[in-house]
Amino acid sequence: MKTKISACLLLLICSYSFAQIDQFTYKRKLQGPSDQWHKIVLPEEVFGKVSPNFYDIRIFGLTDANDTIEAAYMLHLKSEKVASTEVNFKLLNTTHNDKGYYFTMEVPTEELVNQIMLDFKQDNFDWRLSLEGSQNQQEWFGIADDHRILSIKNPETNYQFTRVTFPGTKYRFFRLLIKSEEKPDLSFAKIRFHEVTNGTFNTYSVDKVESIEDKKQKLTTVEISLKAPAPVSSIKIDVKNRFDYYRPITISYLADSVKTEQGWKFRYQPLTSGTLNSMEKNEFVFNSTILQKLKISIHNQDNEPLTIDKLTVKGYVHELVARFTEPATYYLTYGNKQAVKPNYDIERFTSKVPDKLTALNLGKEQLIGKKEVLLNEPLFKNKNWLWALILVLIGVLGWFSVKMIKTK
Numbered sequence: 137m138k139t140k141i142s143a144c145l146l147l148l149i150c151s152y153s154f155a156q157i158d159q160f161t162y163k164r165k166l167q168g169p170s171d172q173w174h175k176i177v178l179p180e181e182v183f184g185k186v187s188p189n190f191y192d193i194r195i196f197g198l199t200d201a202n203d204t205i206e207a208a209y210m211l212h213l214k215s216e217k218v219a220s221t222e223v224n225f226k227l228l229n230t231t232h233n234d235k236g237y238y239f240t241m242e243v244p245t246e247e248l249v250n251q252i253m254l255d256f257k258q259d260n261f262d263w264r265l266s267l268e269g270s271q272n273q274q275e276w277f278g279i280a281d282d283h284r285i286l287s288i289k290n291p292e293t294n295y296q297f298t299r300v301t302f303p304g305t306k307y308r309f310f311r312l313l314i315k316s317e318e319k320p321d322l323s324f325a326k327i328r329f330h331e332v333t334n335g336t337f338n339t340y341s342v343d344k345v346e347s348i349e350d351k352k353q354k355l356t357t358v359e360i361s362l363k364a365p366a367p368v369s370s371i372k373i374d375v376k377n378r379f380d381y382y383r384p385i386t387i388s389y390l391a392d393s394v395k396t397e398q399g400w401k402f403r404y405q406p407l408t409s410g411t412l413n414s415m416e417k418n419e420f421v422f423n424s425t426i427l428q429k430l431k432i433s434i435h436n437q438d439n440e441p442l443t444i445d446k447l448t449v450k451g452y453v454h455e456l457v458a459r460f461t462e463p464a465t466y467y468l469t470y471g472n473k474q475a476v477k478p479n480y481d482i483e484r485f486t487s488k489v490p491d492k493l494t495a496l497n498l499g500k501e502q503l504i505g506k507k508e509v510l511l512n513e514p515l516f517k518n519k520n521w522l523w524a525l526i527l528v529l530i531g532v533l534g535w536f537s538v539k540m541i542k543t544k
Contacts, residue, residue, distance in 0.1 A: 157196050157204065157504060161185070161471030165499035166195070169460045175493040176209075176456040176468060180338065181501065183454075184365035185471050188426050192475035193456070197464030207466060208480035209458040210489075213424055214336035215369070222328045223247050225310075230322075236315040239322060240273075246306050251330045254298040254312075257321040259289040264315045267300055269307030276311060285314075286415060288382055292437050295382050295411045304329065337450040340366045349441055356434040356441045360449065362427075367451045369424040373412060373432070376445035383412045383434050383442065387420055390429035404431055412442070424452055457489055458496075468498060 157163075162185055168174065176195075186192055195207040228240045243249065252267070267280040280302045287296045300312075310327070314320045344361040362368075371387060388404040395401075408422040412434060430449070434442065459482055460466065482488070 156194070156206075157467075157469060159472050159475070160192065160194065160469040160504055163196075163467040163469045163502050163504050165502075166466040166468060167497040167499065168494075169458075169466065169496055171494060172460055173490050173493055174458055174460065174496045175212075176458060176496050176498065178454045178456065179498060180340075180364065180366060182470060183367055183426050184428075186426075187473050187475065189477070190454075191477045192470055192472040194469045194475075194478065195456070195458055195466055196469055197460075197462065197466040199462065199464045205462055205464055207458050207460050208478075208482045209456040210480070210483055210486070212455050212457055213369075214453040214455065215424075216335035217333040219331045219333075220328050221247070222326060223249050225325075225327050227325070228309075232319070236313050237320055239312040239314070239325075241310045241312070241325070241327065243308055243310065243327060246308075248304045248306055248329050249327050250302055250304040251328050252300040252310070252312070253326040253328070254285065254300070255323045255325070256287065256298065257323050258318075259287055261285075261287050261316070261318070261320070263320065265300070266313045266315075267302065268311045268313075269305060270309045270311070271307060273309050277307075279305060279310075284415065292435070293382055293384060293411070295413065297413070297415045301330070336453040337370075338366070338453055340364075340368065340449045340451065342447060342449060345444075345447060347444065354436045354438065356436060358432040358434070358444060358447075360430040360432070360447060362429070362449065365426055365428045366449075367424045367426050367454060368430070368449055369451045370419055370421045371430065371432075371450070372417065372419040372446075372448040373444060374446040374448075375412070375414075375418065376443040380414045381412070381439065381442060382414070383436060383439070385410060385412045385420075385435065386433045387422070388431050388433070389425060389427040390431070424454075455495075457493065469504065 166176065190211055193209070193211070195209055197205045197207060199205060223243055223245065225241045225243045228242050229238075230240075231238045263285050265280075265283050265285060266278070267283070268276040269279050270276045280300055283300055285298045285300075287298065288294075341363045342360055343363040344359075346359045348357045348359070349355075350357065360371075368389075375381070386406060386409045388406045391403050391405040393400050393402045407425060407430075408420050410420055412418055436442075456468075
Protein backbone atom coordinates (compact mmCIF):
# COMPACT_ATOMS: atom_id res chain seq x y z
CA MET A 137 0.00 0.00 0.00
CA LYS A 138 2.84 2.42 0.92
CA THR A 139 4.57 1.65 -2.38
CA LYS A 140 1.42 2.53 -4.30
CA ILE A 141 1.01 5.81 -2.40
CA SER A 142 4.67 6.77 -3.05
CA ALA A 143 4.25 6.01 -6.74
CA CYS A 144 1.14 8.18 -6.90
CA LEU A 145 2.93 11.06 -5.15
CA LEU A 146 5.90 10.78 -7.53
CA LEU A 147 3.53 10.83 -10.51
CA LEU A 148 1.78 13.88 -9.07
CA ILE A 149 5.09 15.74 -8.58
CA CYS A 150 6.23 14.93 -12.14
CA SER A 151 2.89 16.07 -13.52
CA TYR A 152 3.18 19.35 -11.64
CA SER A 153 6.73 19.86 -12.93
CA PHE A 154 5.55 19.49 -16.52
CA ALA A 155 2.58 21.75 -15.85
CA GLN A 156 4.90 24.60 -14.85
CA ILE A 157 5.91 25.17 -18.47
CA ASP A 158 2.27 25.35 -19.47
CA GLN A 159 1.80 28.31 -17.15
CA PHE A 160 3.84 30.46 -19.54
CA THR A 161 2.94 31.71 -23.01
CA TYR A 162 6.24 31.92 -24.93
CA LYS A 163 9.50 30.02 -25.18
CA ARG A 164 12.83 30.36 -27.00
CA LYS A 165 15.31 27.54 -27.35
CA LEU A 166 18.77 28.16 -25.89
CA GLN A 167 21.67 27.18 -28.14
CA GLY A 168 23.94 25.17 -25.82
CA PRO A 169 24.89 25.43 -23.00
CA SER A 170 28.48 24.21 -22.91
CA ASP A 171 29.59 25.41 -19.43
CA GLN A 172 28.07 25.61 -15.98
CA TRP A 173 27.66 29.41 -16.14
CA HIS A 174 26.39 31.44 -19.08
CA LYS A 175 24.77 34.78 -19.75
CA ILE A 176 21.63 35.37 -21.82
CA VAL A 177 20.99 38.83 -23.27
CA LEU A 178 17.26 39.49 -23.41
CA PRO A 179 16.17 40.63 -26.91
CA GLU A 180 14.00 43.73 -27.32
CA GLU A 181 11.01 41.67 -28.52
CA VAL A 182 10.70 40.05 -25.07
CA PHE A 183 9.99 43.21 -23.10
CA GLY A 184 6.49 43.75 -24.42
CA LYS A 185 5.49 40.25 -23.27
CA VAL A 186 7.04 39.90 -19.81
CA SER A 187 5.51 41.33 -16.64
CA PRO A 188 6.82 44.80 -15.63
CA ASN A 189 8.71 43.31 -12.66
CA PHE A 190 10.28 40.46 -14.74
CA TYR A 191 8.93 37.86 -12.28
CA ASP A 192 7.67 35.60 -15.07
CA ILE A 193 11.00 34.60 -16.58
CA ARG A 194 12.05 30.96 -16.19
CA ILE A 195 14.66 28.67 -17.76
CA PHE A 196 13.30 25.15 -18.15
CA GLY A 197 15.21 22.13 -19.40
CA LEU A 198 13.95 18.84 -20.86
CA THR A 199 16.27 15.91 -20.14
CA ASP A 200 16.71 12.72 -22.21
CA ALA A 201 14.59 10.94 -19.58
CA ASN A 202 11.77 13.37 -20.40
CA ASP A 203 12.09 15.07 -17.01
CA THR A 204 11.61 18.81 -16.63
CA ILE A 205 14.23 20.73 -14.63
CA GLU A 206 14.64 24.42 -13.85
CA ALA A 207 17.91 26.37 -14.13
CA ALA A 208 18.61 29.14 -11.60
CA TYR A 209 19.39 32.65 -12.85
CA MET A 210 19.96 36.26 -11.77
CA LEU A 211 18.76 39.31 -13.69
CA HIS A 212 21.49 41.91 -14.27
CA LEU A 213 21.14 45.42 -15.66
CA LYS A 214 24.30 46.66 -17.39
CA SER A 215 24.11 50.02 -15.64
CA GLU A 216 26.95 52.46 -15.08
CA LYS A 217 28.96 52.29 -11.86
CA VAL A 218 29.69 55.49 -9.98
CA ALA A 219 32.44 55.80 -7.37
CA SER A 220 33.42 59.00 -5.53
CA THR A 221 36.35 59.34 -3.17
CA GLU A 222 36.48 62.54 -1.15
CA VAL A 223 39.94 64.03 -0.64
CA ASN A 224 40.80 65.97 2.49
CA PHE A 225 42.07 69.52 2.02
CA LYS A 226 42.70 72.72 3.94
CA LEU A 227 41.55 76.19 2.92
CA LEU A 228 44.72 78.31 3.28
CA ASN A 229 43.55 81.83 2.47
CA THR A 230 41.02 84.05 0.70
CA THR A 231 42.19 87.18 -1.11
CA HIS A 232 40.94 89.49 -3.85
CA ASN A 233 42.15 92.02 -6.39
CA ASP A 234 40.77 93.70 -9.50
CA LYS A 235 40.29 90.32 -11.19
CA GLY A 236 38.10 88.88 -8.42
CA TYR A 237 38.29 86.67 -5.34
CA TYR A 238 40.91 83.93 -4.83
CA PHE A 239 40.51 80.78 -2.73
CA THR A 240 43.70 78.74 -2.17
CA MET A 241 43.42 75.13 -0.97
CA GLU A 242 46.05 72.60 0.06
CA VAL A 243 45.72 68.85 -0.53
CA PRO A 244 48.21 67.15 1.82
CA THR A 245 48.20 63.84 -0.09
CA GLU A 246 49.13 62.95 -3.66
CA GLU A 247 45.71 61.57 -4.55
CA LEU A 248 44.20 61.98 -7.99
CA VAL A 249 41.32 64.48 -8.13
CA ASN A 250 39.02 65.57 -10.95
CA GLN A 251 36.15 67.48 -9.35
CA ILE A 252 35.50 70.35 -6.95
CA MET A 253 32.02 70.88 -5.49
CA LEU A 254 31.29 74.41 -4.25
CA ASP A 255 28.49 75.70 -2.07
CA PHE A 256 27.78 79.37 -1.38
CA LYS A 257 25.50 81.12 1.06
CA GLN A 258 24.22 83.37 -1.73
CA ASP A 259 21.11 82.11 -3.51
CA ASN A 260 21.25 84.00 -6.81
CA PHE A 261 24.46 84.48 -8.76
CA ASP A 262 26.00 83.99 -12.19
CA TRP A 263 29.81 83.92 -12.00
CA ARG A 264 32.79 82.84 -14.10
CA LEU A 265 35.81 81.16 -12.54
CA SER A 266 39.21 79.73 -13.37
CA LEU A 267 41.14 76.97 -11.60
CA GLU A 268 44.92 76.54 -11.33
CA GLY A 269 47.20 73.95 -9.73
CA SER A 270 50.69 74.14 -8.23
CA GLN A 271 53.18 72.04 -6.31
CA ASN A 272 54.93 74.95 -4.55
CA GLN A 273 52.64 78.03 -4.88
CA GLN A 274 55.32 79.63 -7.04
CA GLU A 275 54.46 78.27 -10.46
CA TRP A 276 50.77 77.85 -11.35
CA PHE A 277 49.28 75.78 -14.17
CA GLY A 278 45.83 76.23 -15.70
CA ILE A 279 43.25 73.48 -15.13
CA ALA A 280 39.92 75.12 -16.01
CA ASP A 281 39.26 78.53 -17.52
CA ASP A 282 36.13 80.67 -17.91
CA HIS A 283 33.99 78.05 -16.19
CA ARG A 284 30.46 79.18 -15.37
CA ILE A 285 28.73 78.57 -12.01
CA LEU A 286 25.14 79.56 -11.42
CA SER A 287 22.38 79.68 -8.80
CA ILE A 288 18.73 80.61 -9.35
CA LYS A 289 16.21 80.56 -6.54
CA ASN A 290 12.70 81.97 -6.79
CA PRO A 291 9.13 80.69 -6.24
CA GLU A 292 9.23 78.81 -9.58
CA THR A 293 12.86 77.63 -9.77
CA ASN A 294 15.48 76.27 -7.40
CA TYR A 295 18.53 75.42 -9.50
CA GLN A 296 22.25 75.35 -8.76
CA PHE A 297 25.24 74.44 -10.90
CA THR A 298 28.45 74.83 -8.88
CA ARG A 299 30.46 71.78 -9.92
CA VAL A 300 33.89 72.13 -11.52
CA THR A 301 34.96 69.02 -13.44
CA PHE A 302 38.37 68.59 -15.06
CA PRO A 303 40.76 65.79 -16.17
CA GLY A 304 42.29 63.82 -13.31
CA THR A 305 45.34 65.59 -11.89
CA LYS A 306 47.67 65.65 -8.88
CA TYR A 307 48.61 68.98 -7.32
CA ARG A 308 49.36 69.89 -3.75
CA PHE A 309 47.75 73.33 -4.11
CA PHE A 310 44.66 74.51 -5.97
CA ARG A 311 43.77 78.16 -6.55
CA LEU A 312 40.26 79.18 -7.49
CA LEU A 313 39.57 82.62 -8.98
CA ILE A 314 35.90 83.70 -8.99
CA LYS A 315 35.43 86.72 -11.24
CA SER A 316 32.86 88.71 -9.30
CA GLU A 317 32.48 92.20 -7.92
CA GLU A 318 30.45 90.76 -5.07
CA LYS A 319 32.37 88.71 -2.51
CA PRO A 320 31.39 85.04 -2.83
CA ASP A 321 30.43 83.72 0.59
CA LEU A 322 31.83 80.20 0.36
CA SER A 323 29.95 77.89 2.70
CA PHE A 324 31.99 74.77 2.00
CA ALA A 325 33.90 72.97 -0.76
CA LYS A 326 34.56 69.34 -1.55
CA ILE A 327 37.49 68.00 -3.55
CA ARG A 328 37.08 64.48 -4.84
CA PHE A 329 37.89 61.90 -7.45
CA HIS A 330 34.67 61.04 -9.26
CA GLU A 331 34.78 57.97 -11.51
CA VAL A 332 31.97 56.69 -13.73
CA THR A 333 32.20 53.32 -15.48
CA ASN A 334 29.86 53.55 -18.43
CA GLY A 335 26.95 51.16 -18.68
CA THR A 336 25.78 49.30 -21.78
CA PHE A 337 22.67 50.76 -23.40
CA ASN A 338 20.17 50.03 -26.12
CA THR A 339 18.85 53.04 -28.04
CA TYR A 340 15.17 52.66 -28.85
CA SER A 341 13.47 53.90 -32.00
CA VAL A 342 11.01 56.75 -31.52
CA ASP A 343 7.87 56.21 -33.60
CA LYS A 344 6.05 59.50 -33.00
CA VAL A 345 6.65 62.83 -31.25
CA GLU A 346 3.87 65.33 -30.62
CA SER A 347 4.36 68.75 -28.98
CA ILE A 348 1.36 70.53 -27.42
CA GLU A 349 1.47 74.17 -26.25
CA ASP A 350 -0.87 75.29 -23.46
CA LYS A 351 -0.53 79.09 -23.35
CA LYS A 352 -2.96 79.43 -20.46
CA GLN A 353 -1.01 77.00 -18.26
CA LYS A 354 2.34 78.18 -19.74
CA LEU A 355 3.14 74.53 -20.34
CA THR A 356 4.74 72.58 -23.19
CA THR A 357 3.85 68.88 -23.30
CA VAL A 358 5.92 66.55 -25.46
CA GLU A 359 4.40 63.11 -26.01
CA ILE A 360 6.74 60.37 -27.24
CA SER A 361 5.67 56.98 -28.61
CA LEU A 362 8.19 54.16 -29.08
CA LYS A 363 7.82 51.53 -31.79
CA ALA A 364 7.57 48.77 -29.16
CA PRO A 365 7.54 48.44 -25.35
CA ALA A 366 11.06 48.72 -23.94
CA PRO A 367 12.86 49.03 -20.57
CA VAL A 368 13.77 52.72 -20.56
CA SER A 369 16.18 54.25 -18.05
CA SER A 370 17.23 57.59 -19.58
CA ILE A 371 16.18 60.26 -22.03
CA LYS A 372 18.40 62.95 -23.54
CA ILE A 373 16.74 66.17 -24.67
CA ASP A 374 18.51 68.34 -27.24
CA VAL A 375 17.14 71.88 -27.44
CA LYS A 376 17.53 73.90 -30.63
CA ASN A 377 17.49 77.33 -28.95
CA ARG A 378 20.87 78.93 -28.28
CA PHE A 379 19.85 81.39 -25.55
CA ASP A 380 20.09 80.56 -21.84
CA TYR A 381 17.12 78.76 -20.32
CA TYR A 382 16.18 77.09 -17.02
CA ARG A 383 12.83 75.28 -17.08
CA PRO A 384 11.41 72.86 -14.48
CA ILE A 385 10.32 69.62 -16.16
CA THR A 386 8.56 66.38 -15.22
CA ILE A 387 9.00 63.11 -17.11
CA SER A 388 6.25 60.49 -16.79
CA TYR A 389 5.07 57.36 -18.60
CA LEU A 390 1.72 55.86 -19.55
CA ALA A 391 1.01 53.25 -16.87
CA ASP A 392 -2.44 52.17 -18.06
CA SER A 393 -5.57 53.33 -19.87
CA VAL A 394 -9.30 52.75 -19.35
CA LYS A 395 -12.09 53.17 -21.88
CA THR A 396 -15.12 55.03 -20.49
CA GLU A 397 -18.30 56.47 -21.96
CA GLN A 398 -16.50 59.81 -22.29
CA GLY A 399 -13.57 58.20 -24.12
CA TRP A 400 -10.16 56.88 -23.13
CA LYS A 401 -8.73 57.86 -19.74
CA PHE A 402 -4.93 57.74 -19.48
CA ARG A 403 -3.02 57.37 -16.22
CA TYR A 404 0.57 58.62 -16.23
CA GLN A 405 3.11 57.81 -13.52
CA PRO A 406 6.09 60.11 -12.81
CA LEU A 407 9.58 58.83 -13.58
CA THR A 408 11.71 61.82 -12.58
CA SER A 409 11.76 65.60 -12.42
CA GLY A 410 14.49 68.19 -12.79
CA THR A 411 15.56 71.31 -14.64
CA LEU A 412 15.99 71.57 -18.39
CA ASN A 413 18.82 74.07 -18.76
CA SER A 414 21.48 75.46 -21.06
CA MET A 415 24.34 74.55 -18.70
CA GLU A 416 24.29 70.76 -18.77
CA LYS A 417 23.73 67.85 -21.16
CA ASN A 418 20.04 67.49 -20.24
CA GLU A 419 20.21 63.72 -19.88
CA PHE A 420 17.74 62.50 -17.27
CA VAL A 421 18.26 59.08 -15.67
CA PHE A 422 15.62 57.12 -13.73
CA ASN A 423 14.78 53.60 -12.64
CA SER A 424 14.46 51.18 -15.55
CA THR A 425 10.77 50.91 -16.48
CA ILE A 426 9.05 48.98 -19.28
CA LEU A 427 7.02 51.51 -21.24
CA GLN A 428 5.95 52.56 -24.73
CA LYS A 429 4.72 56.12 -24.19
CA LEU A 430 6.52 58.99 -22.45
CA LYS A 431 5.35 62.47 -21.58
CA ILE A 432 7.66 65.45 -20.90
CA SER A 433 6.02 68.46 -19.22
CA ILE A 434 8.06 71.68 -19.54
CA HIS A 435 7.00 74.61 -17.35
CA ASN A 436 7.80 77.74 -19.36
CA GLN A 437 6.68 80.29 -16.74
CA ASP A 438 6.66 83.63 -18.64
CA ASN A 439 9.24 82.55 -21.21
CA GLU A 440 8.76 81.63 -24.84
CA PRO A 441 8.46 77.88 -25.47
CA LEU A 442 11.61 75.94 -26.31
CA THR A 443 12.10 74.09 -29.58
CA ILE A 444 13.07 70.44 -29.07
CA ASP A 445 15.64 69.39 -31.68
CA LYS A 446 16.20 65.71 -30.84
CA LEU A 447 15.13 63.10 -28.29
CA THR A 448 17.30 60.07 -27.49
CA VAL A 449 15.61 57.30 -25.48
CA LYS A 450 17.87 54.60 -24.02
CA GLY A 451 17.73 51.67 -21.64
CA TYR A 452 20.21 49.39 -19.95
CA VAL A 453 20.94 46.03 -21.55
CA HIS A 454 19.19 43.32 -19.50
CA GLU A 455 20.92 39.97 -19.20
CA LEU A 456 20.41 36.78 -17.23
CA VAL A 457 23.33 35.10 -15.48
CA ALA A 458 22.30 31.43 -15.39
CA ARG A 459 23.72 28.25 -13.86
CA PHE A 460 23.24 24.92 -15.63
CA THR A 461 23.83 21.79 -13.56
CA GLU A 462 22.41 19.03 -15.79
CA PRO A 463 22.55 18.28 -19.51
CA ALA A 464 19.20 19.04 -21.11
CA THR A 465 17.49 20.95 -23.91
CA TYR A 466 16.85 24.35 -22.32
CA TYR A 467 14.23 26.98 -23.10
CA LEU A 468 13.78 30.55 -21.96
CA THR A 469 10.08 30.89 -21.07
CA TYR A 470 8.06 34.01 -20.23
CA GLY A 471 4.60 35.52 -20.34
CA ASN A 472 2.62 34.96 -17.12
CA LYS A 473 1.36 38.02 -15.20
CA GLN A 474 0.37 35.85 -12.23
CA ALA A 475 3.89 34.45 -11.73
CA VAL A 476 5.72 35.24 -8.49
CA LYS A 477 9.40 36.07 -8.18
CA PRO A 478 11.59 32.95 -8.18
CA ASN A 479 13.85 32.40 -5.18
CA TYR A 480 17.21 30.89 -6.13
CA ASP A 481 20.22 30.13 -3.92
CA ILE A 482 22.71 31.67 -6.39
CA GLU A 483 21.57 35.18 -5.42
CA ARG A 484 23.31 34.63 -2.06
CA PHE A 485 26.57 33.41 -3.63
CA THR A 486 27.31 36.01 -6.28
CA SER A 487 31.06 35.73 -5.60
CA LYS A 488 30.97 32.26 -7.18
CA VAL A 489 29.95 33.66 -10.56
CA PRO A 490 32.90 33.83 -13.03
CA ASP A 491 33.91 37.26 -14.32
CA LYS A 492 33.77 36.22 -17.97
CA LEU A 493 30.69 34.44 -19.25
CA THR A 494 29.84 33.10 -22.71
CA ALA A 495 26.56 34.38 -24.10
CA LEU A 496 23.98 31.83 -25.25
CA ASN A 497 22.08 32.49 -28.47
CA LEU A 498 18.30 32.40 -28.41
CA GLY A 499 16.11 30.72 -30.98
CA LYS A 500 12.93 32.12 -32.48
CA GLU A 501 9.96 32.78 -30.26
CA GLN A 502 7.39 29.96 -30.06
CA LEU A 503 3.95 29.77 -28.49
CA ILE A 504 3.71 27.18 -25.74
CA GLY A 505 0.87 24.77 -26.37
CA LYS A 506 -1.55 24.51 -23.47
CA LYS A 507 -2.54 21.06 -22.26
CA GLU A 508 -6.22 20.32 -22.14
CA VAL A 509 -7.67 20.44 -18.66
CA LEU A 510 -9.74 17.32 -18.03
CA LEU A 511 -12.87 18.20 -16.08
CA ASN A 512 -14.99 15.70 -14.14
CA GLU A 513 -17.86 15.05 -16.56
CA PRO A 514 -21.38 14.34 -15.28
CA LEU A 515 -22.44 10.72 -15.28
CA PHE A 516 -25.21 11.48 -17.73
CA LYS A 517 -24.72 14.17 -20.36
CA ASN A 518 -28.25 13.63 -21.76
CA LYS A 519 -31.10 14.44 -19.35
CA ASN A 520 -33.28 11.73 -20.93
CA TRP A 521 -31.04 9.08 -19.37
CA LEU A 522 -31.53 10.72 -15.98
CA TRP A 523 -35.32 10.68 -16.34
CA ALA A 524 -35.20 7.07 -17.50
CA LEU A 525 -33.21 6.12 -14.39
CA ILE A 526 -35.70 7.92 -12.15
CA LEU A 527 -38.61 6.12 -13.80
CA VAL A 528 -36.86 2.78 -13.36
CA LEU A 529 -36.25 3.52 -9.67
CA ILE A 530 -39.90 4.52 -9.20
CA GLY A 531 -40.99 1.31 -10.94
CA VAL A 532 -38.75 -0.85 -8.75
CA LEU A 533 -39.94 0.88 -5.57
CA GLY A 534 -43.56 0.49 -6.71
CA TRP A 535 -43.07 -3.20 -7.42
CA PHE A 536 -41.55 -3.79 -3.96
CA SER A 537 -44.38 -1.82 -2.35
CA VAL A 538 -47.08 -3.85 -4.11
CA LYS A 539 -45.31 -7.09 -3.22
CA MET A 540 -45.09 -6.09 0.46
CA ILE A 541 -48.84 -5.23 0.53
CA LYS A 542 -49.78 -8.58 -0.99
CA THR A 543 -47.59 -10.40 1.50
CA LYS A 544 -49.34 -8.70 4.44
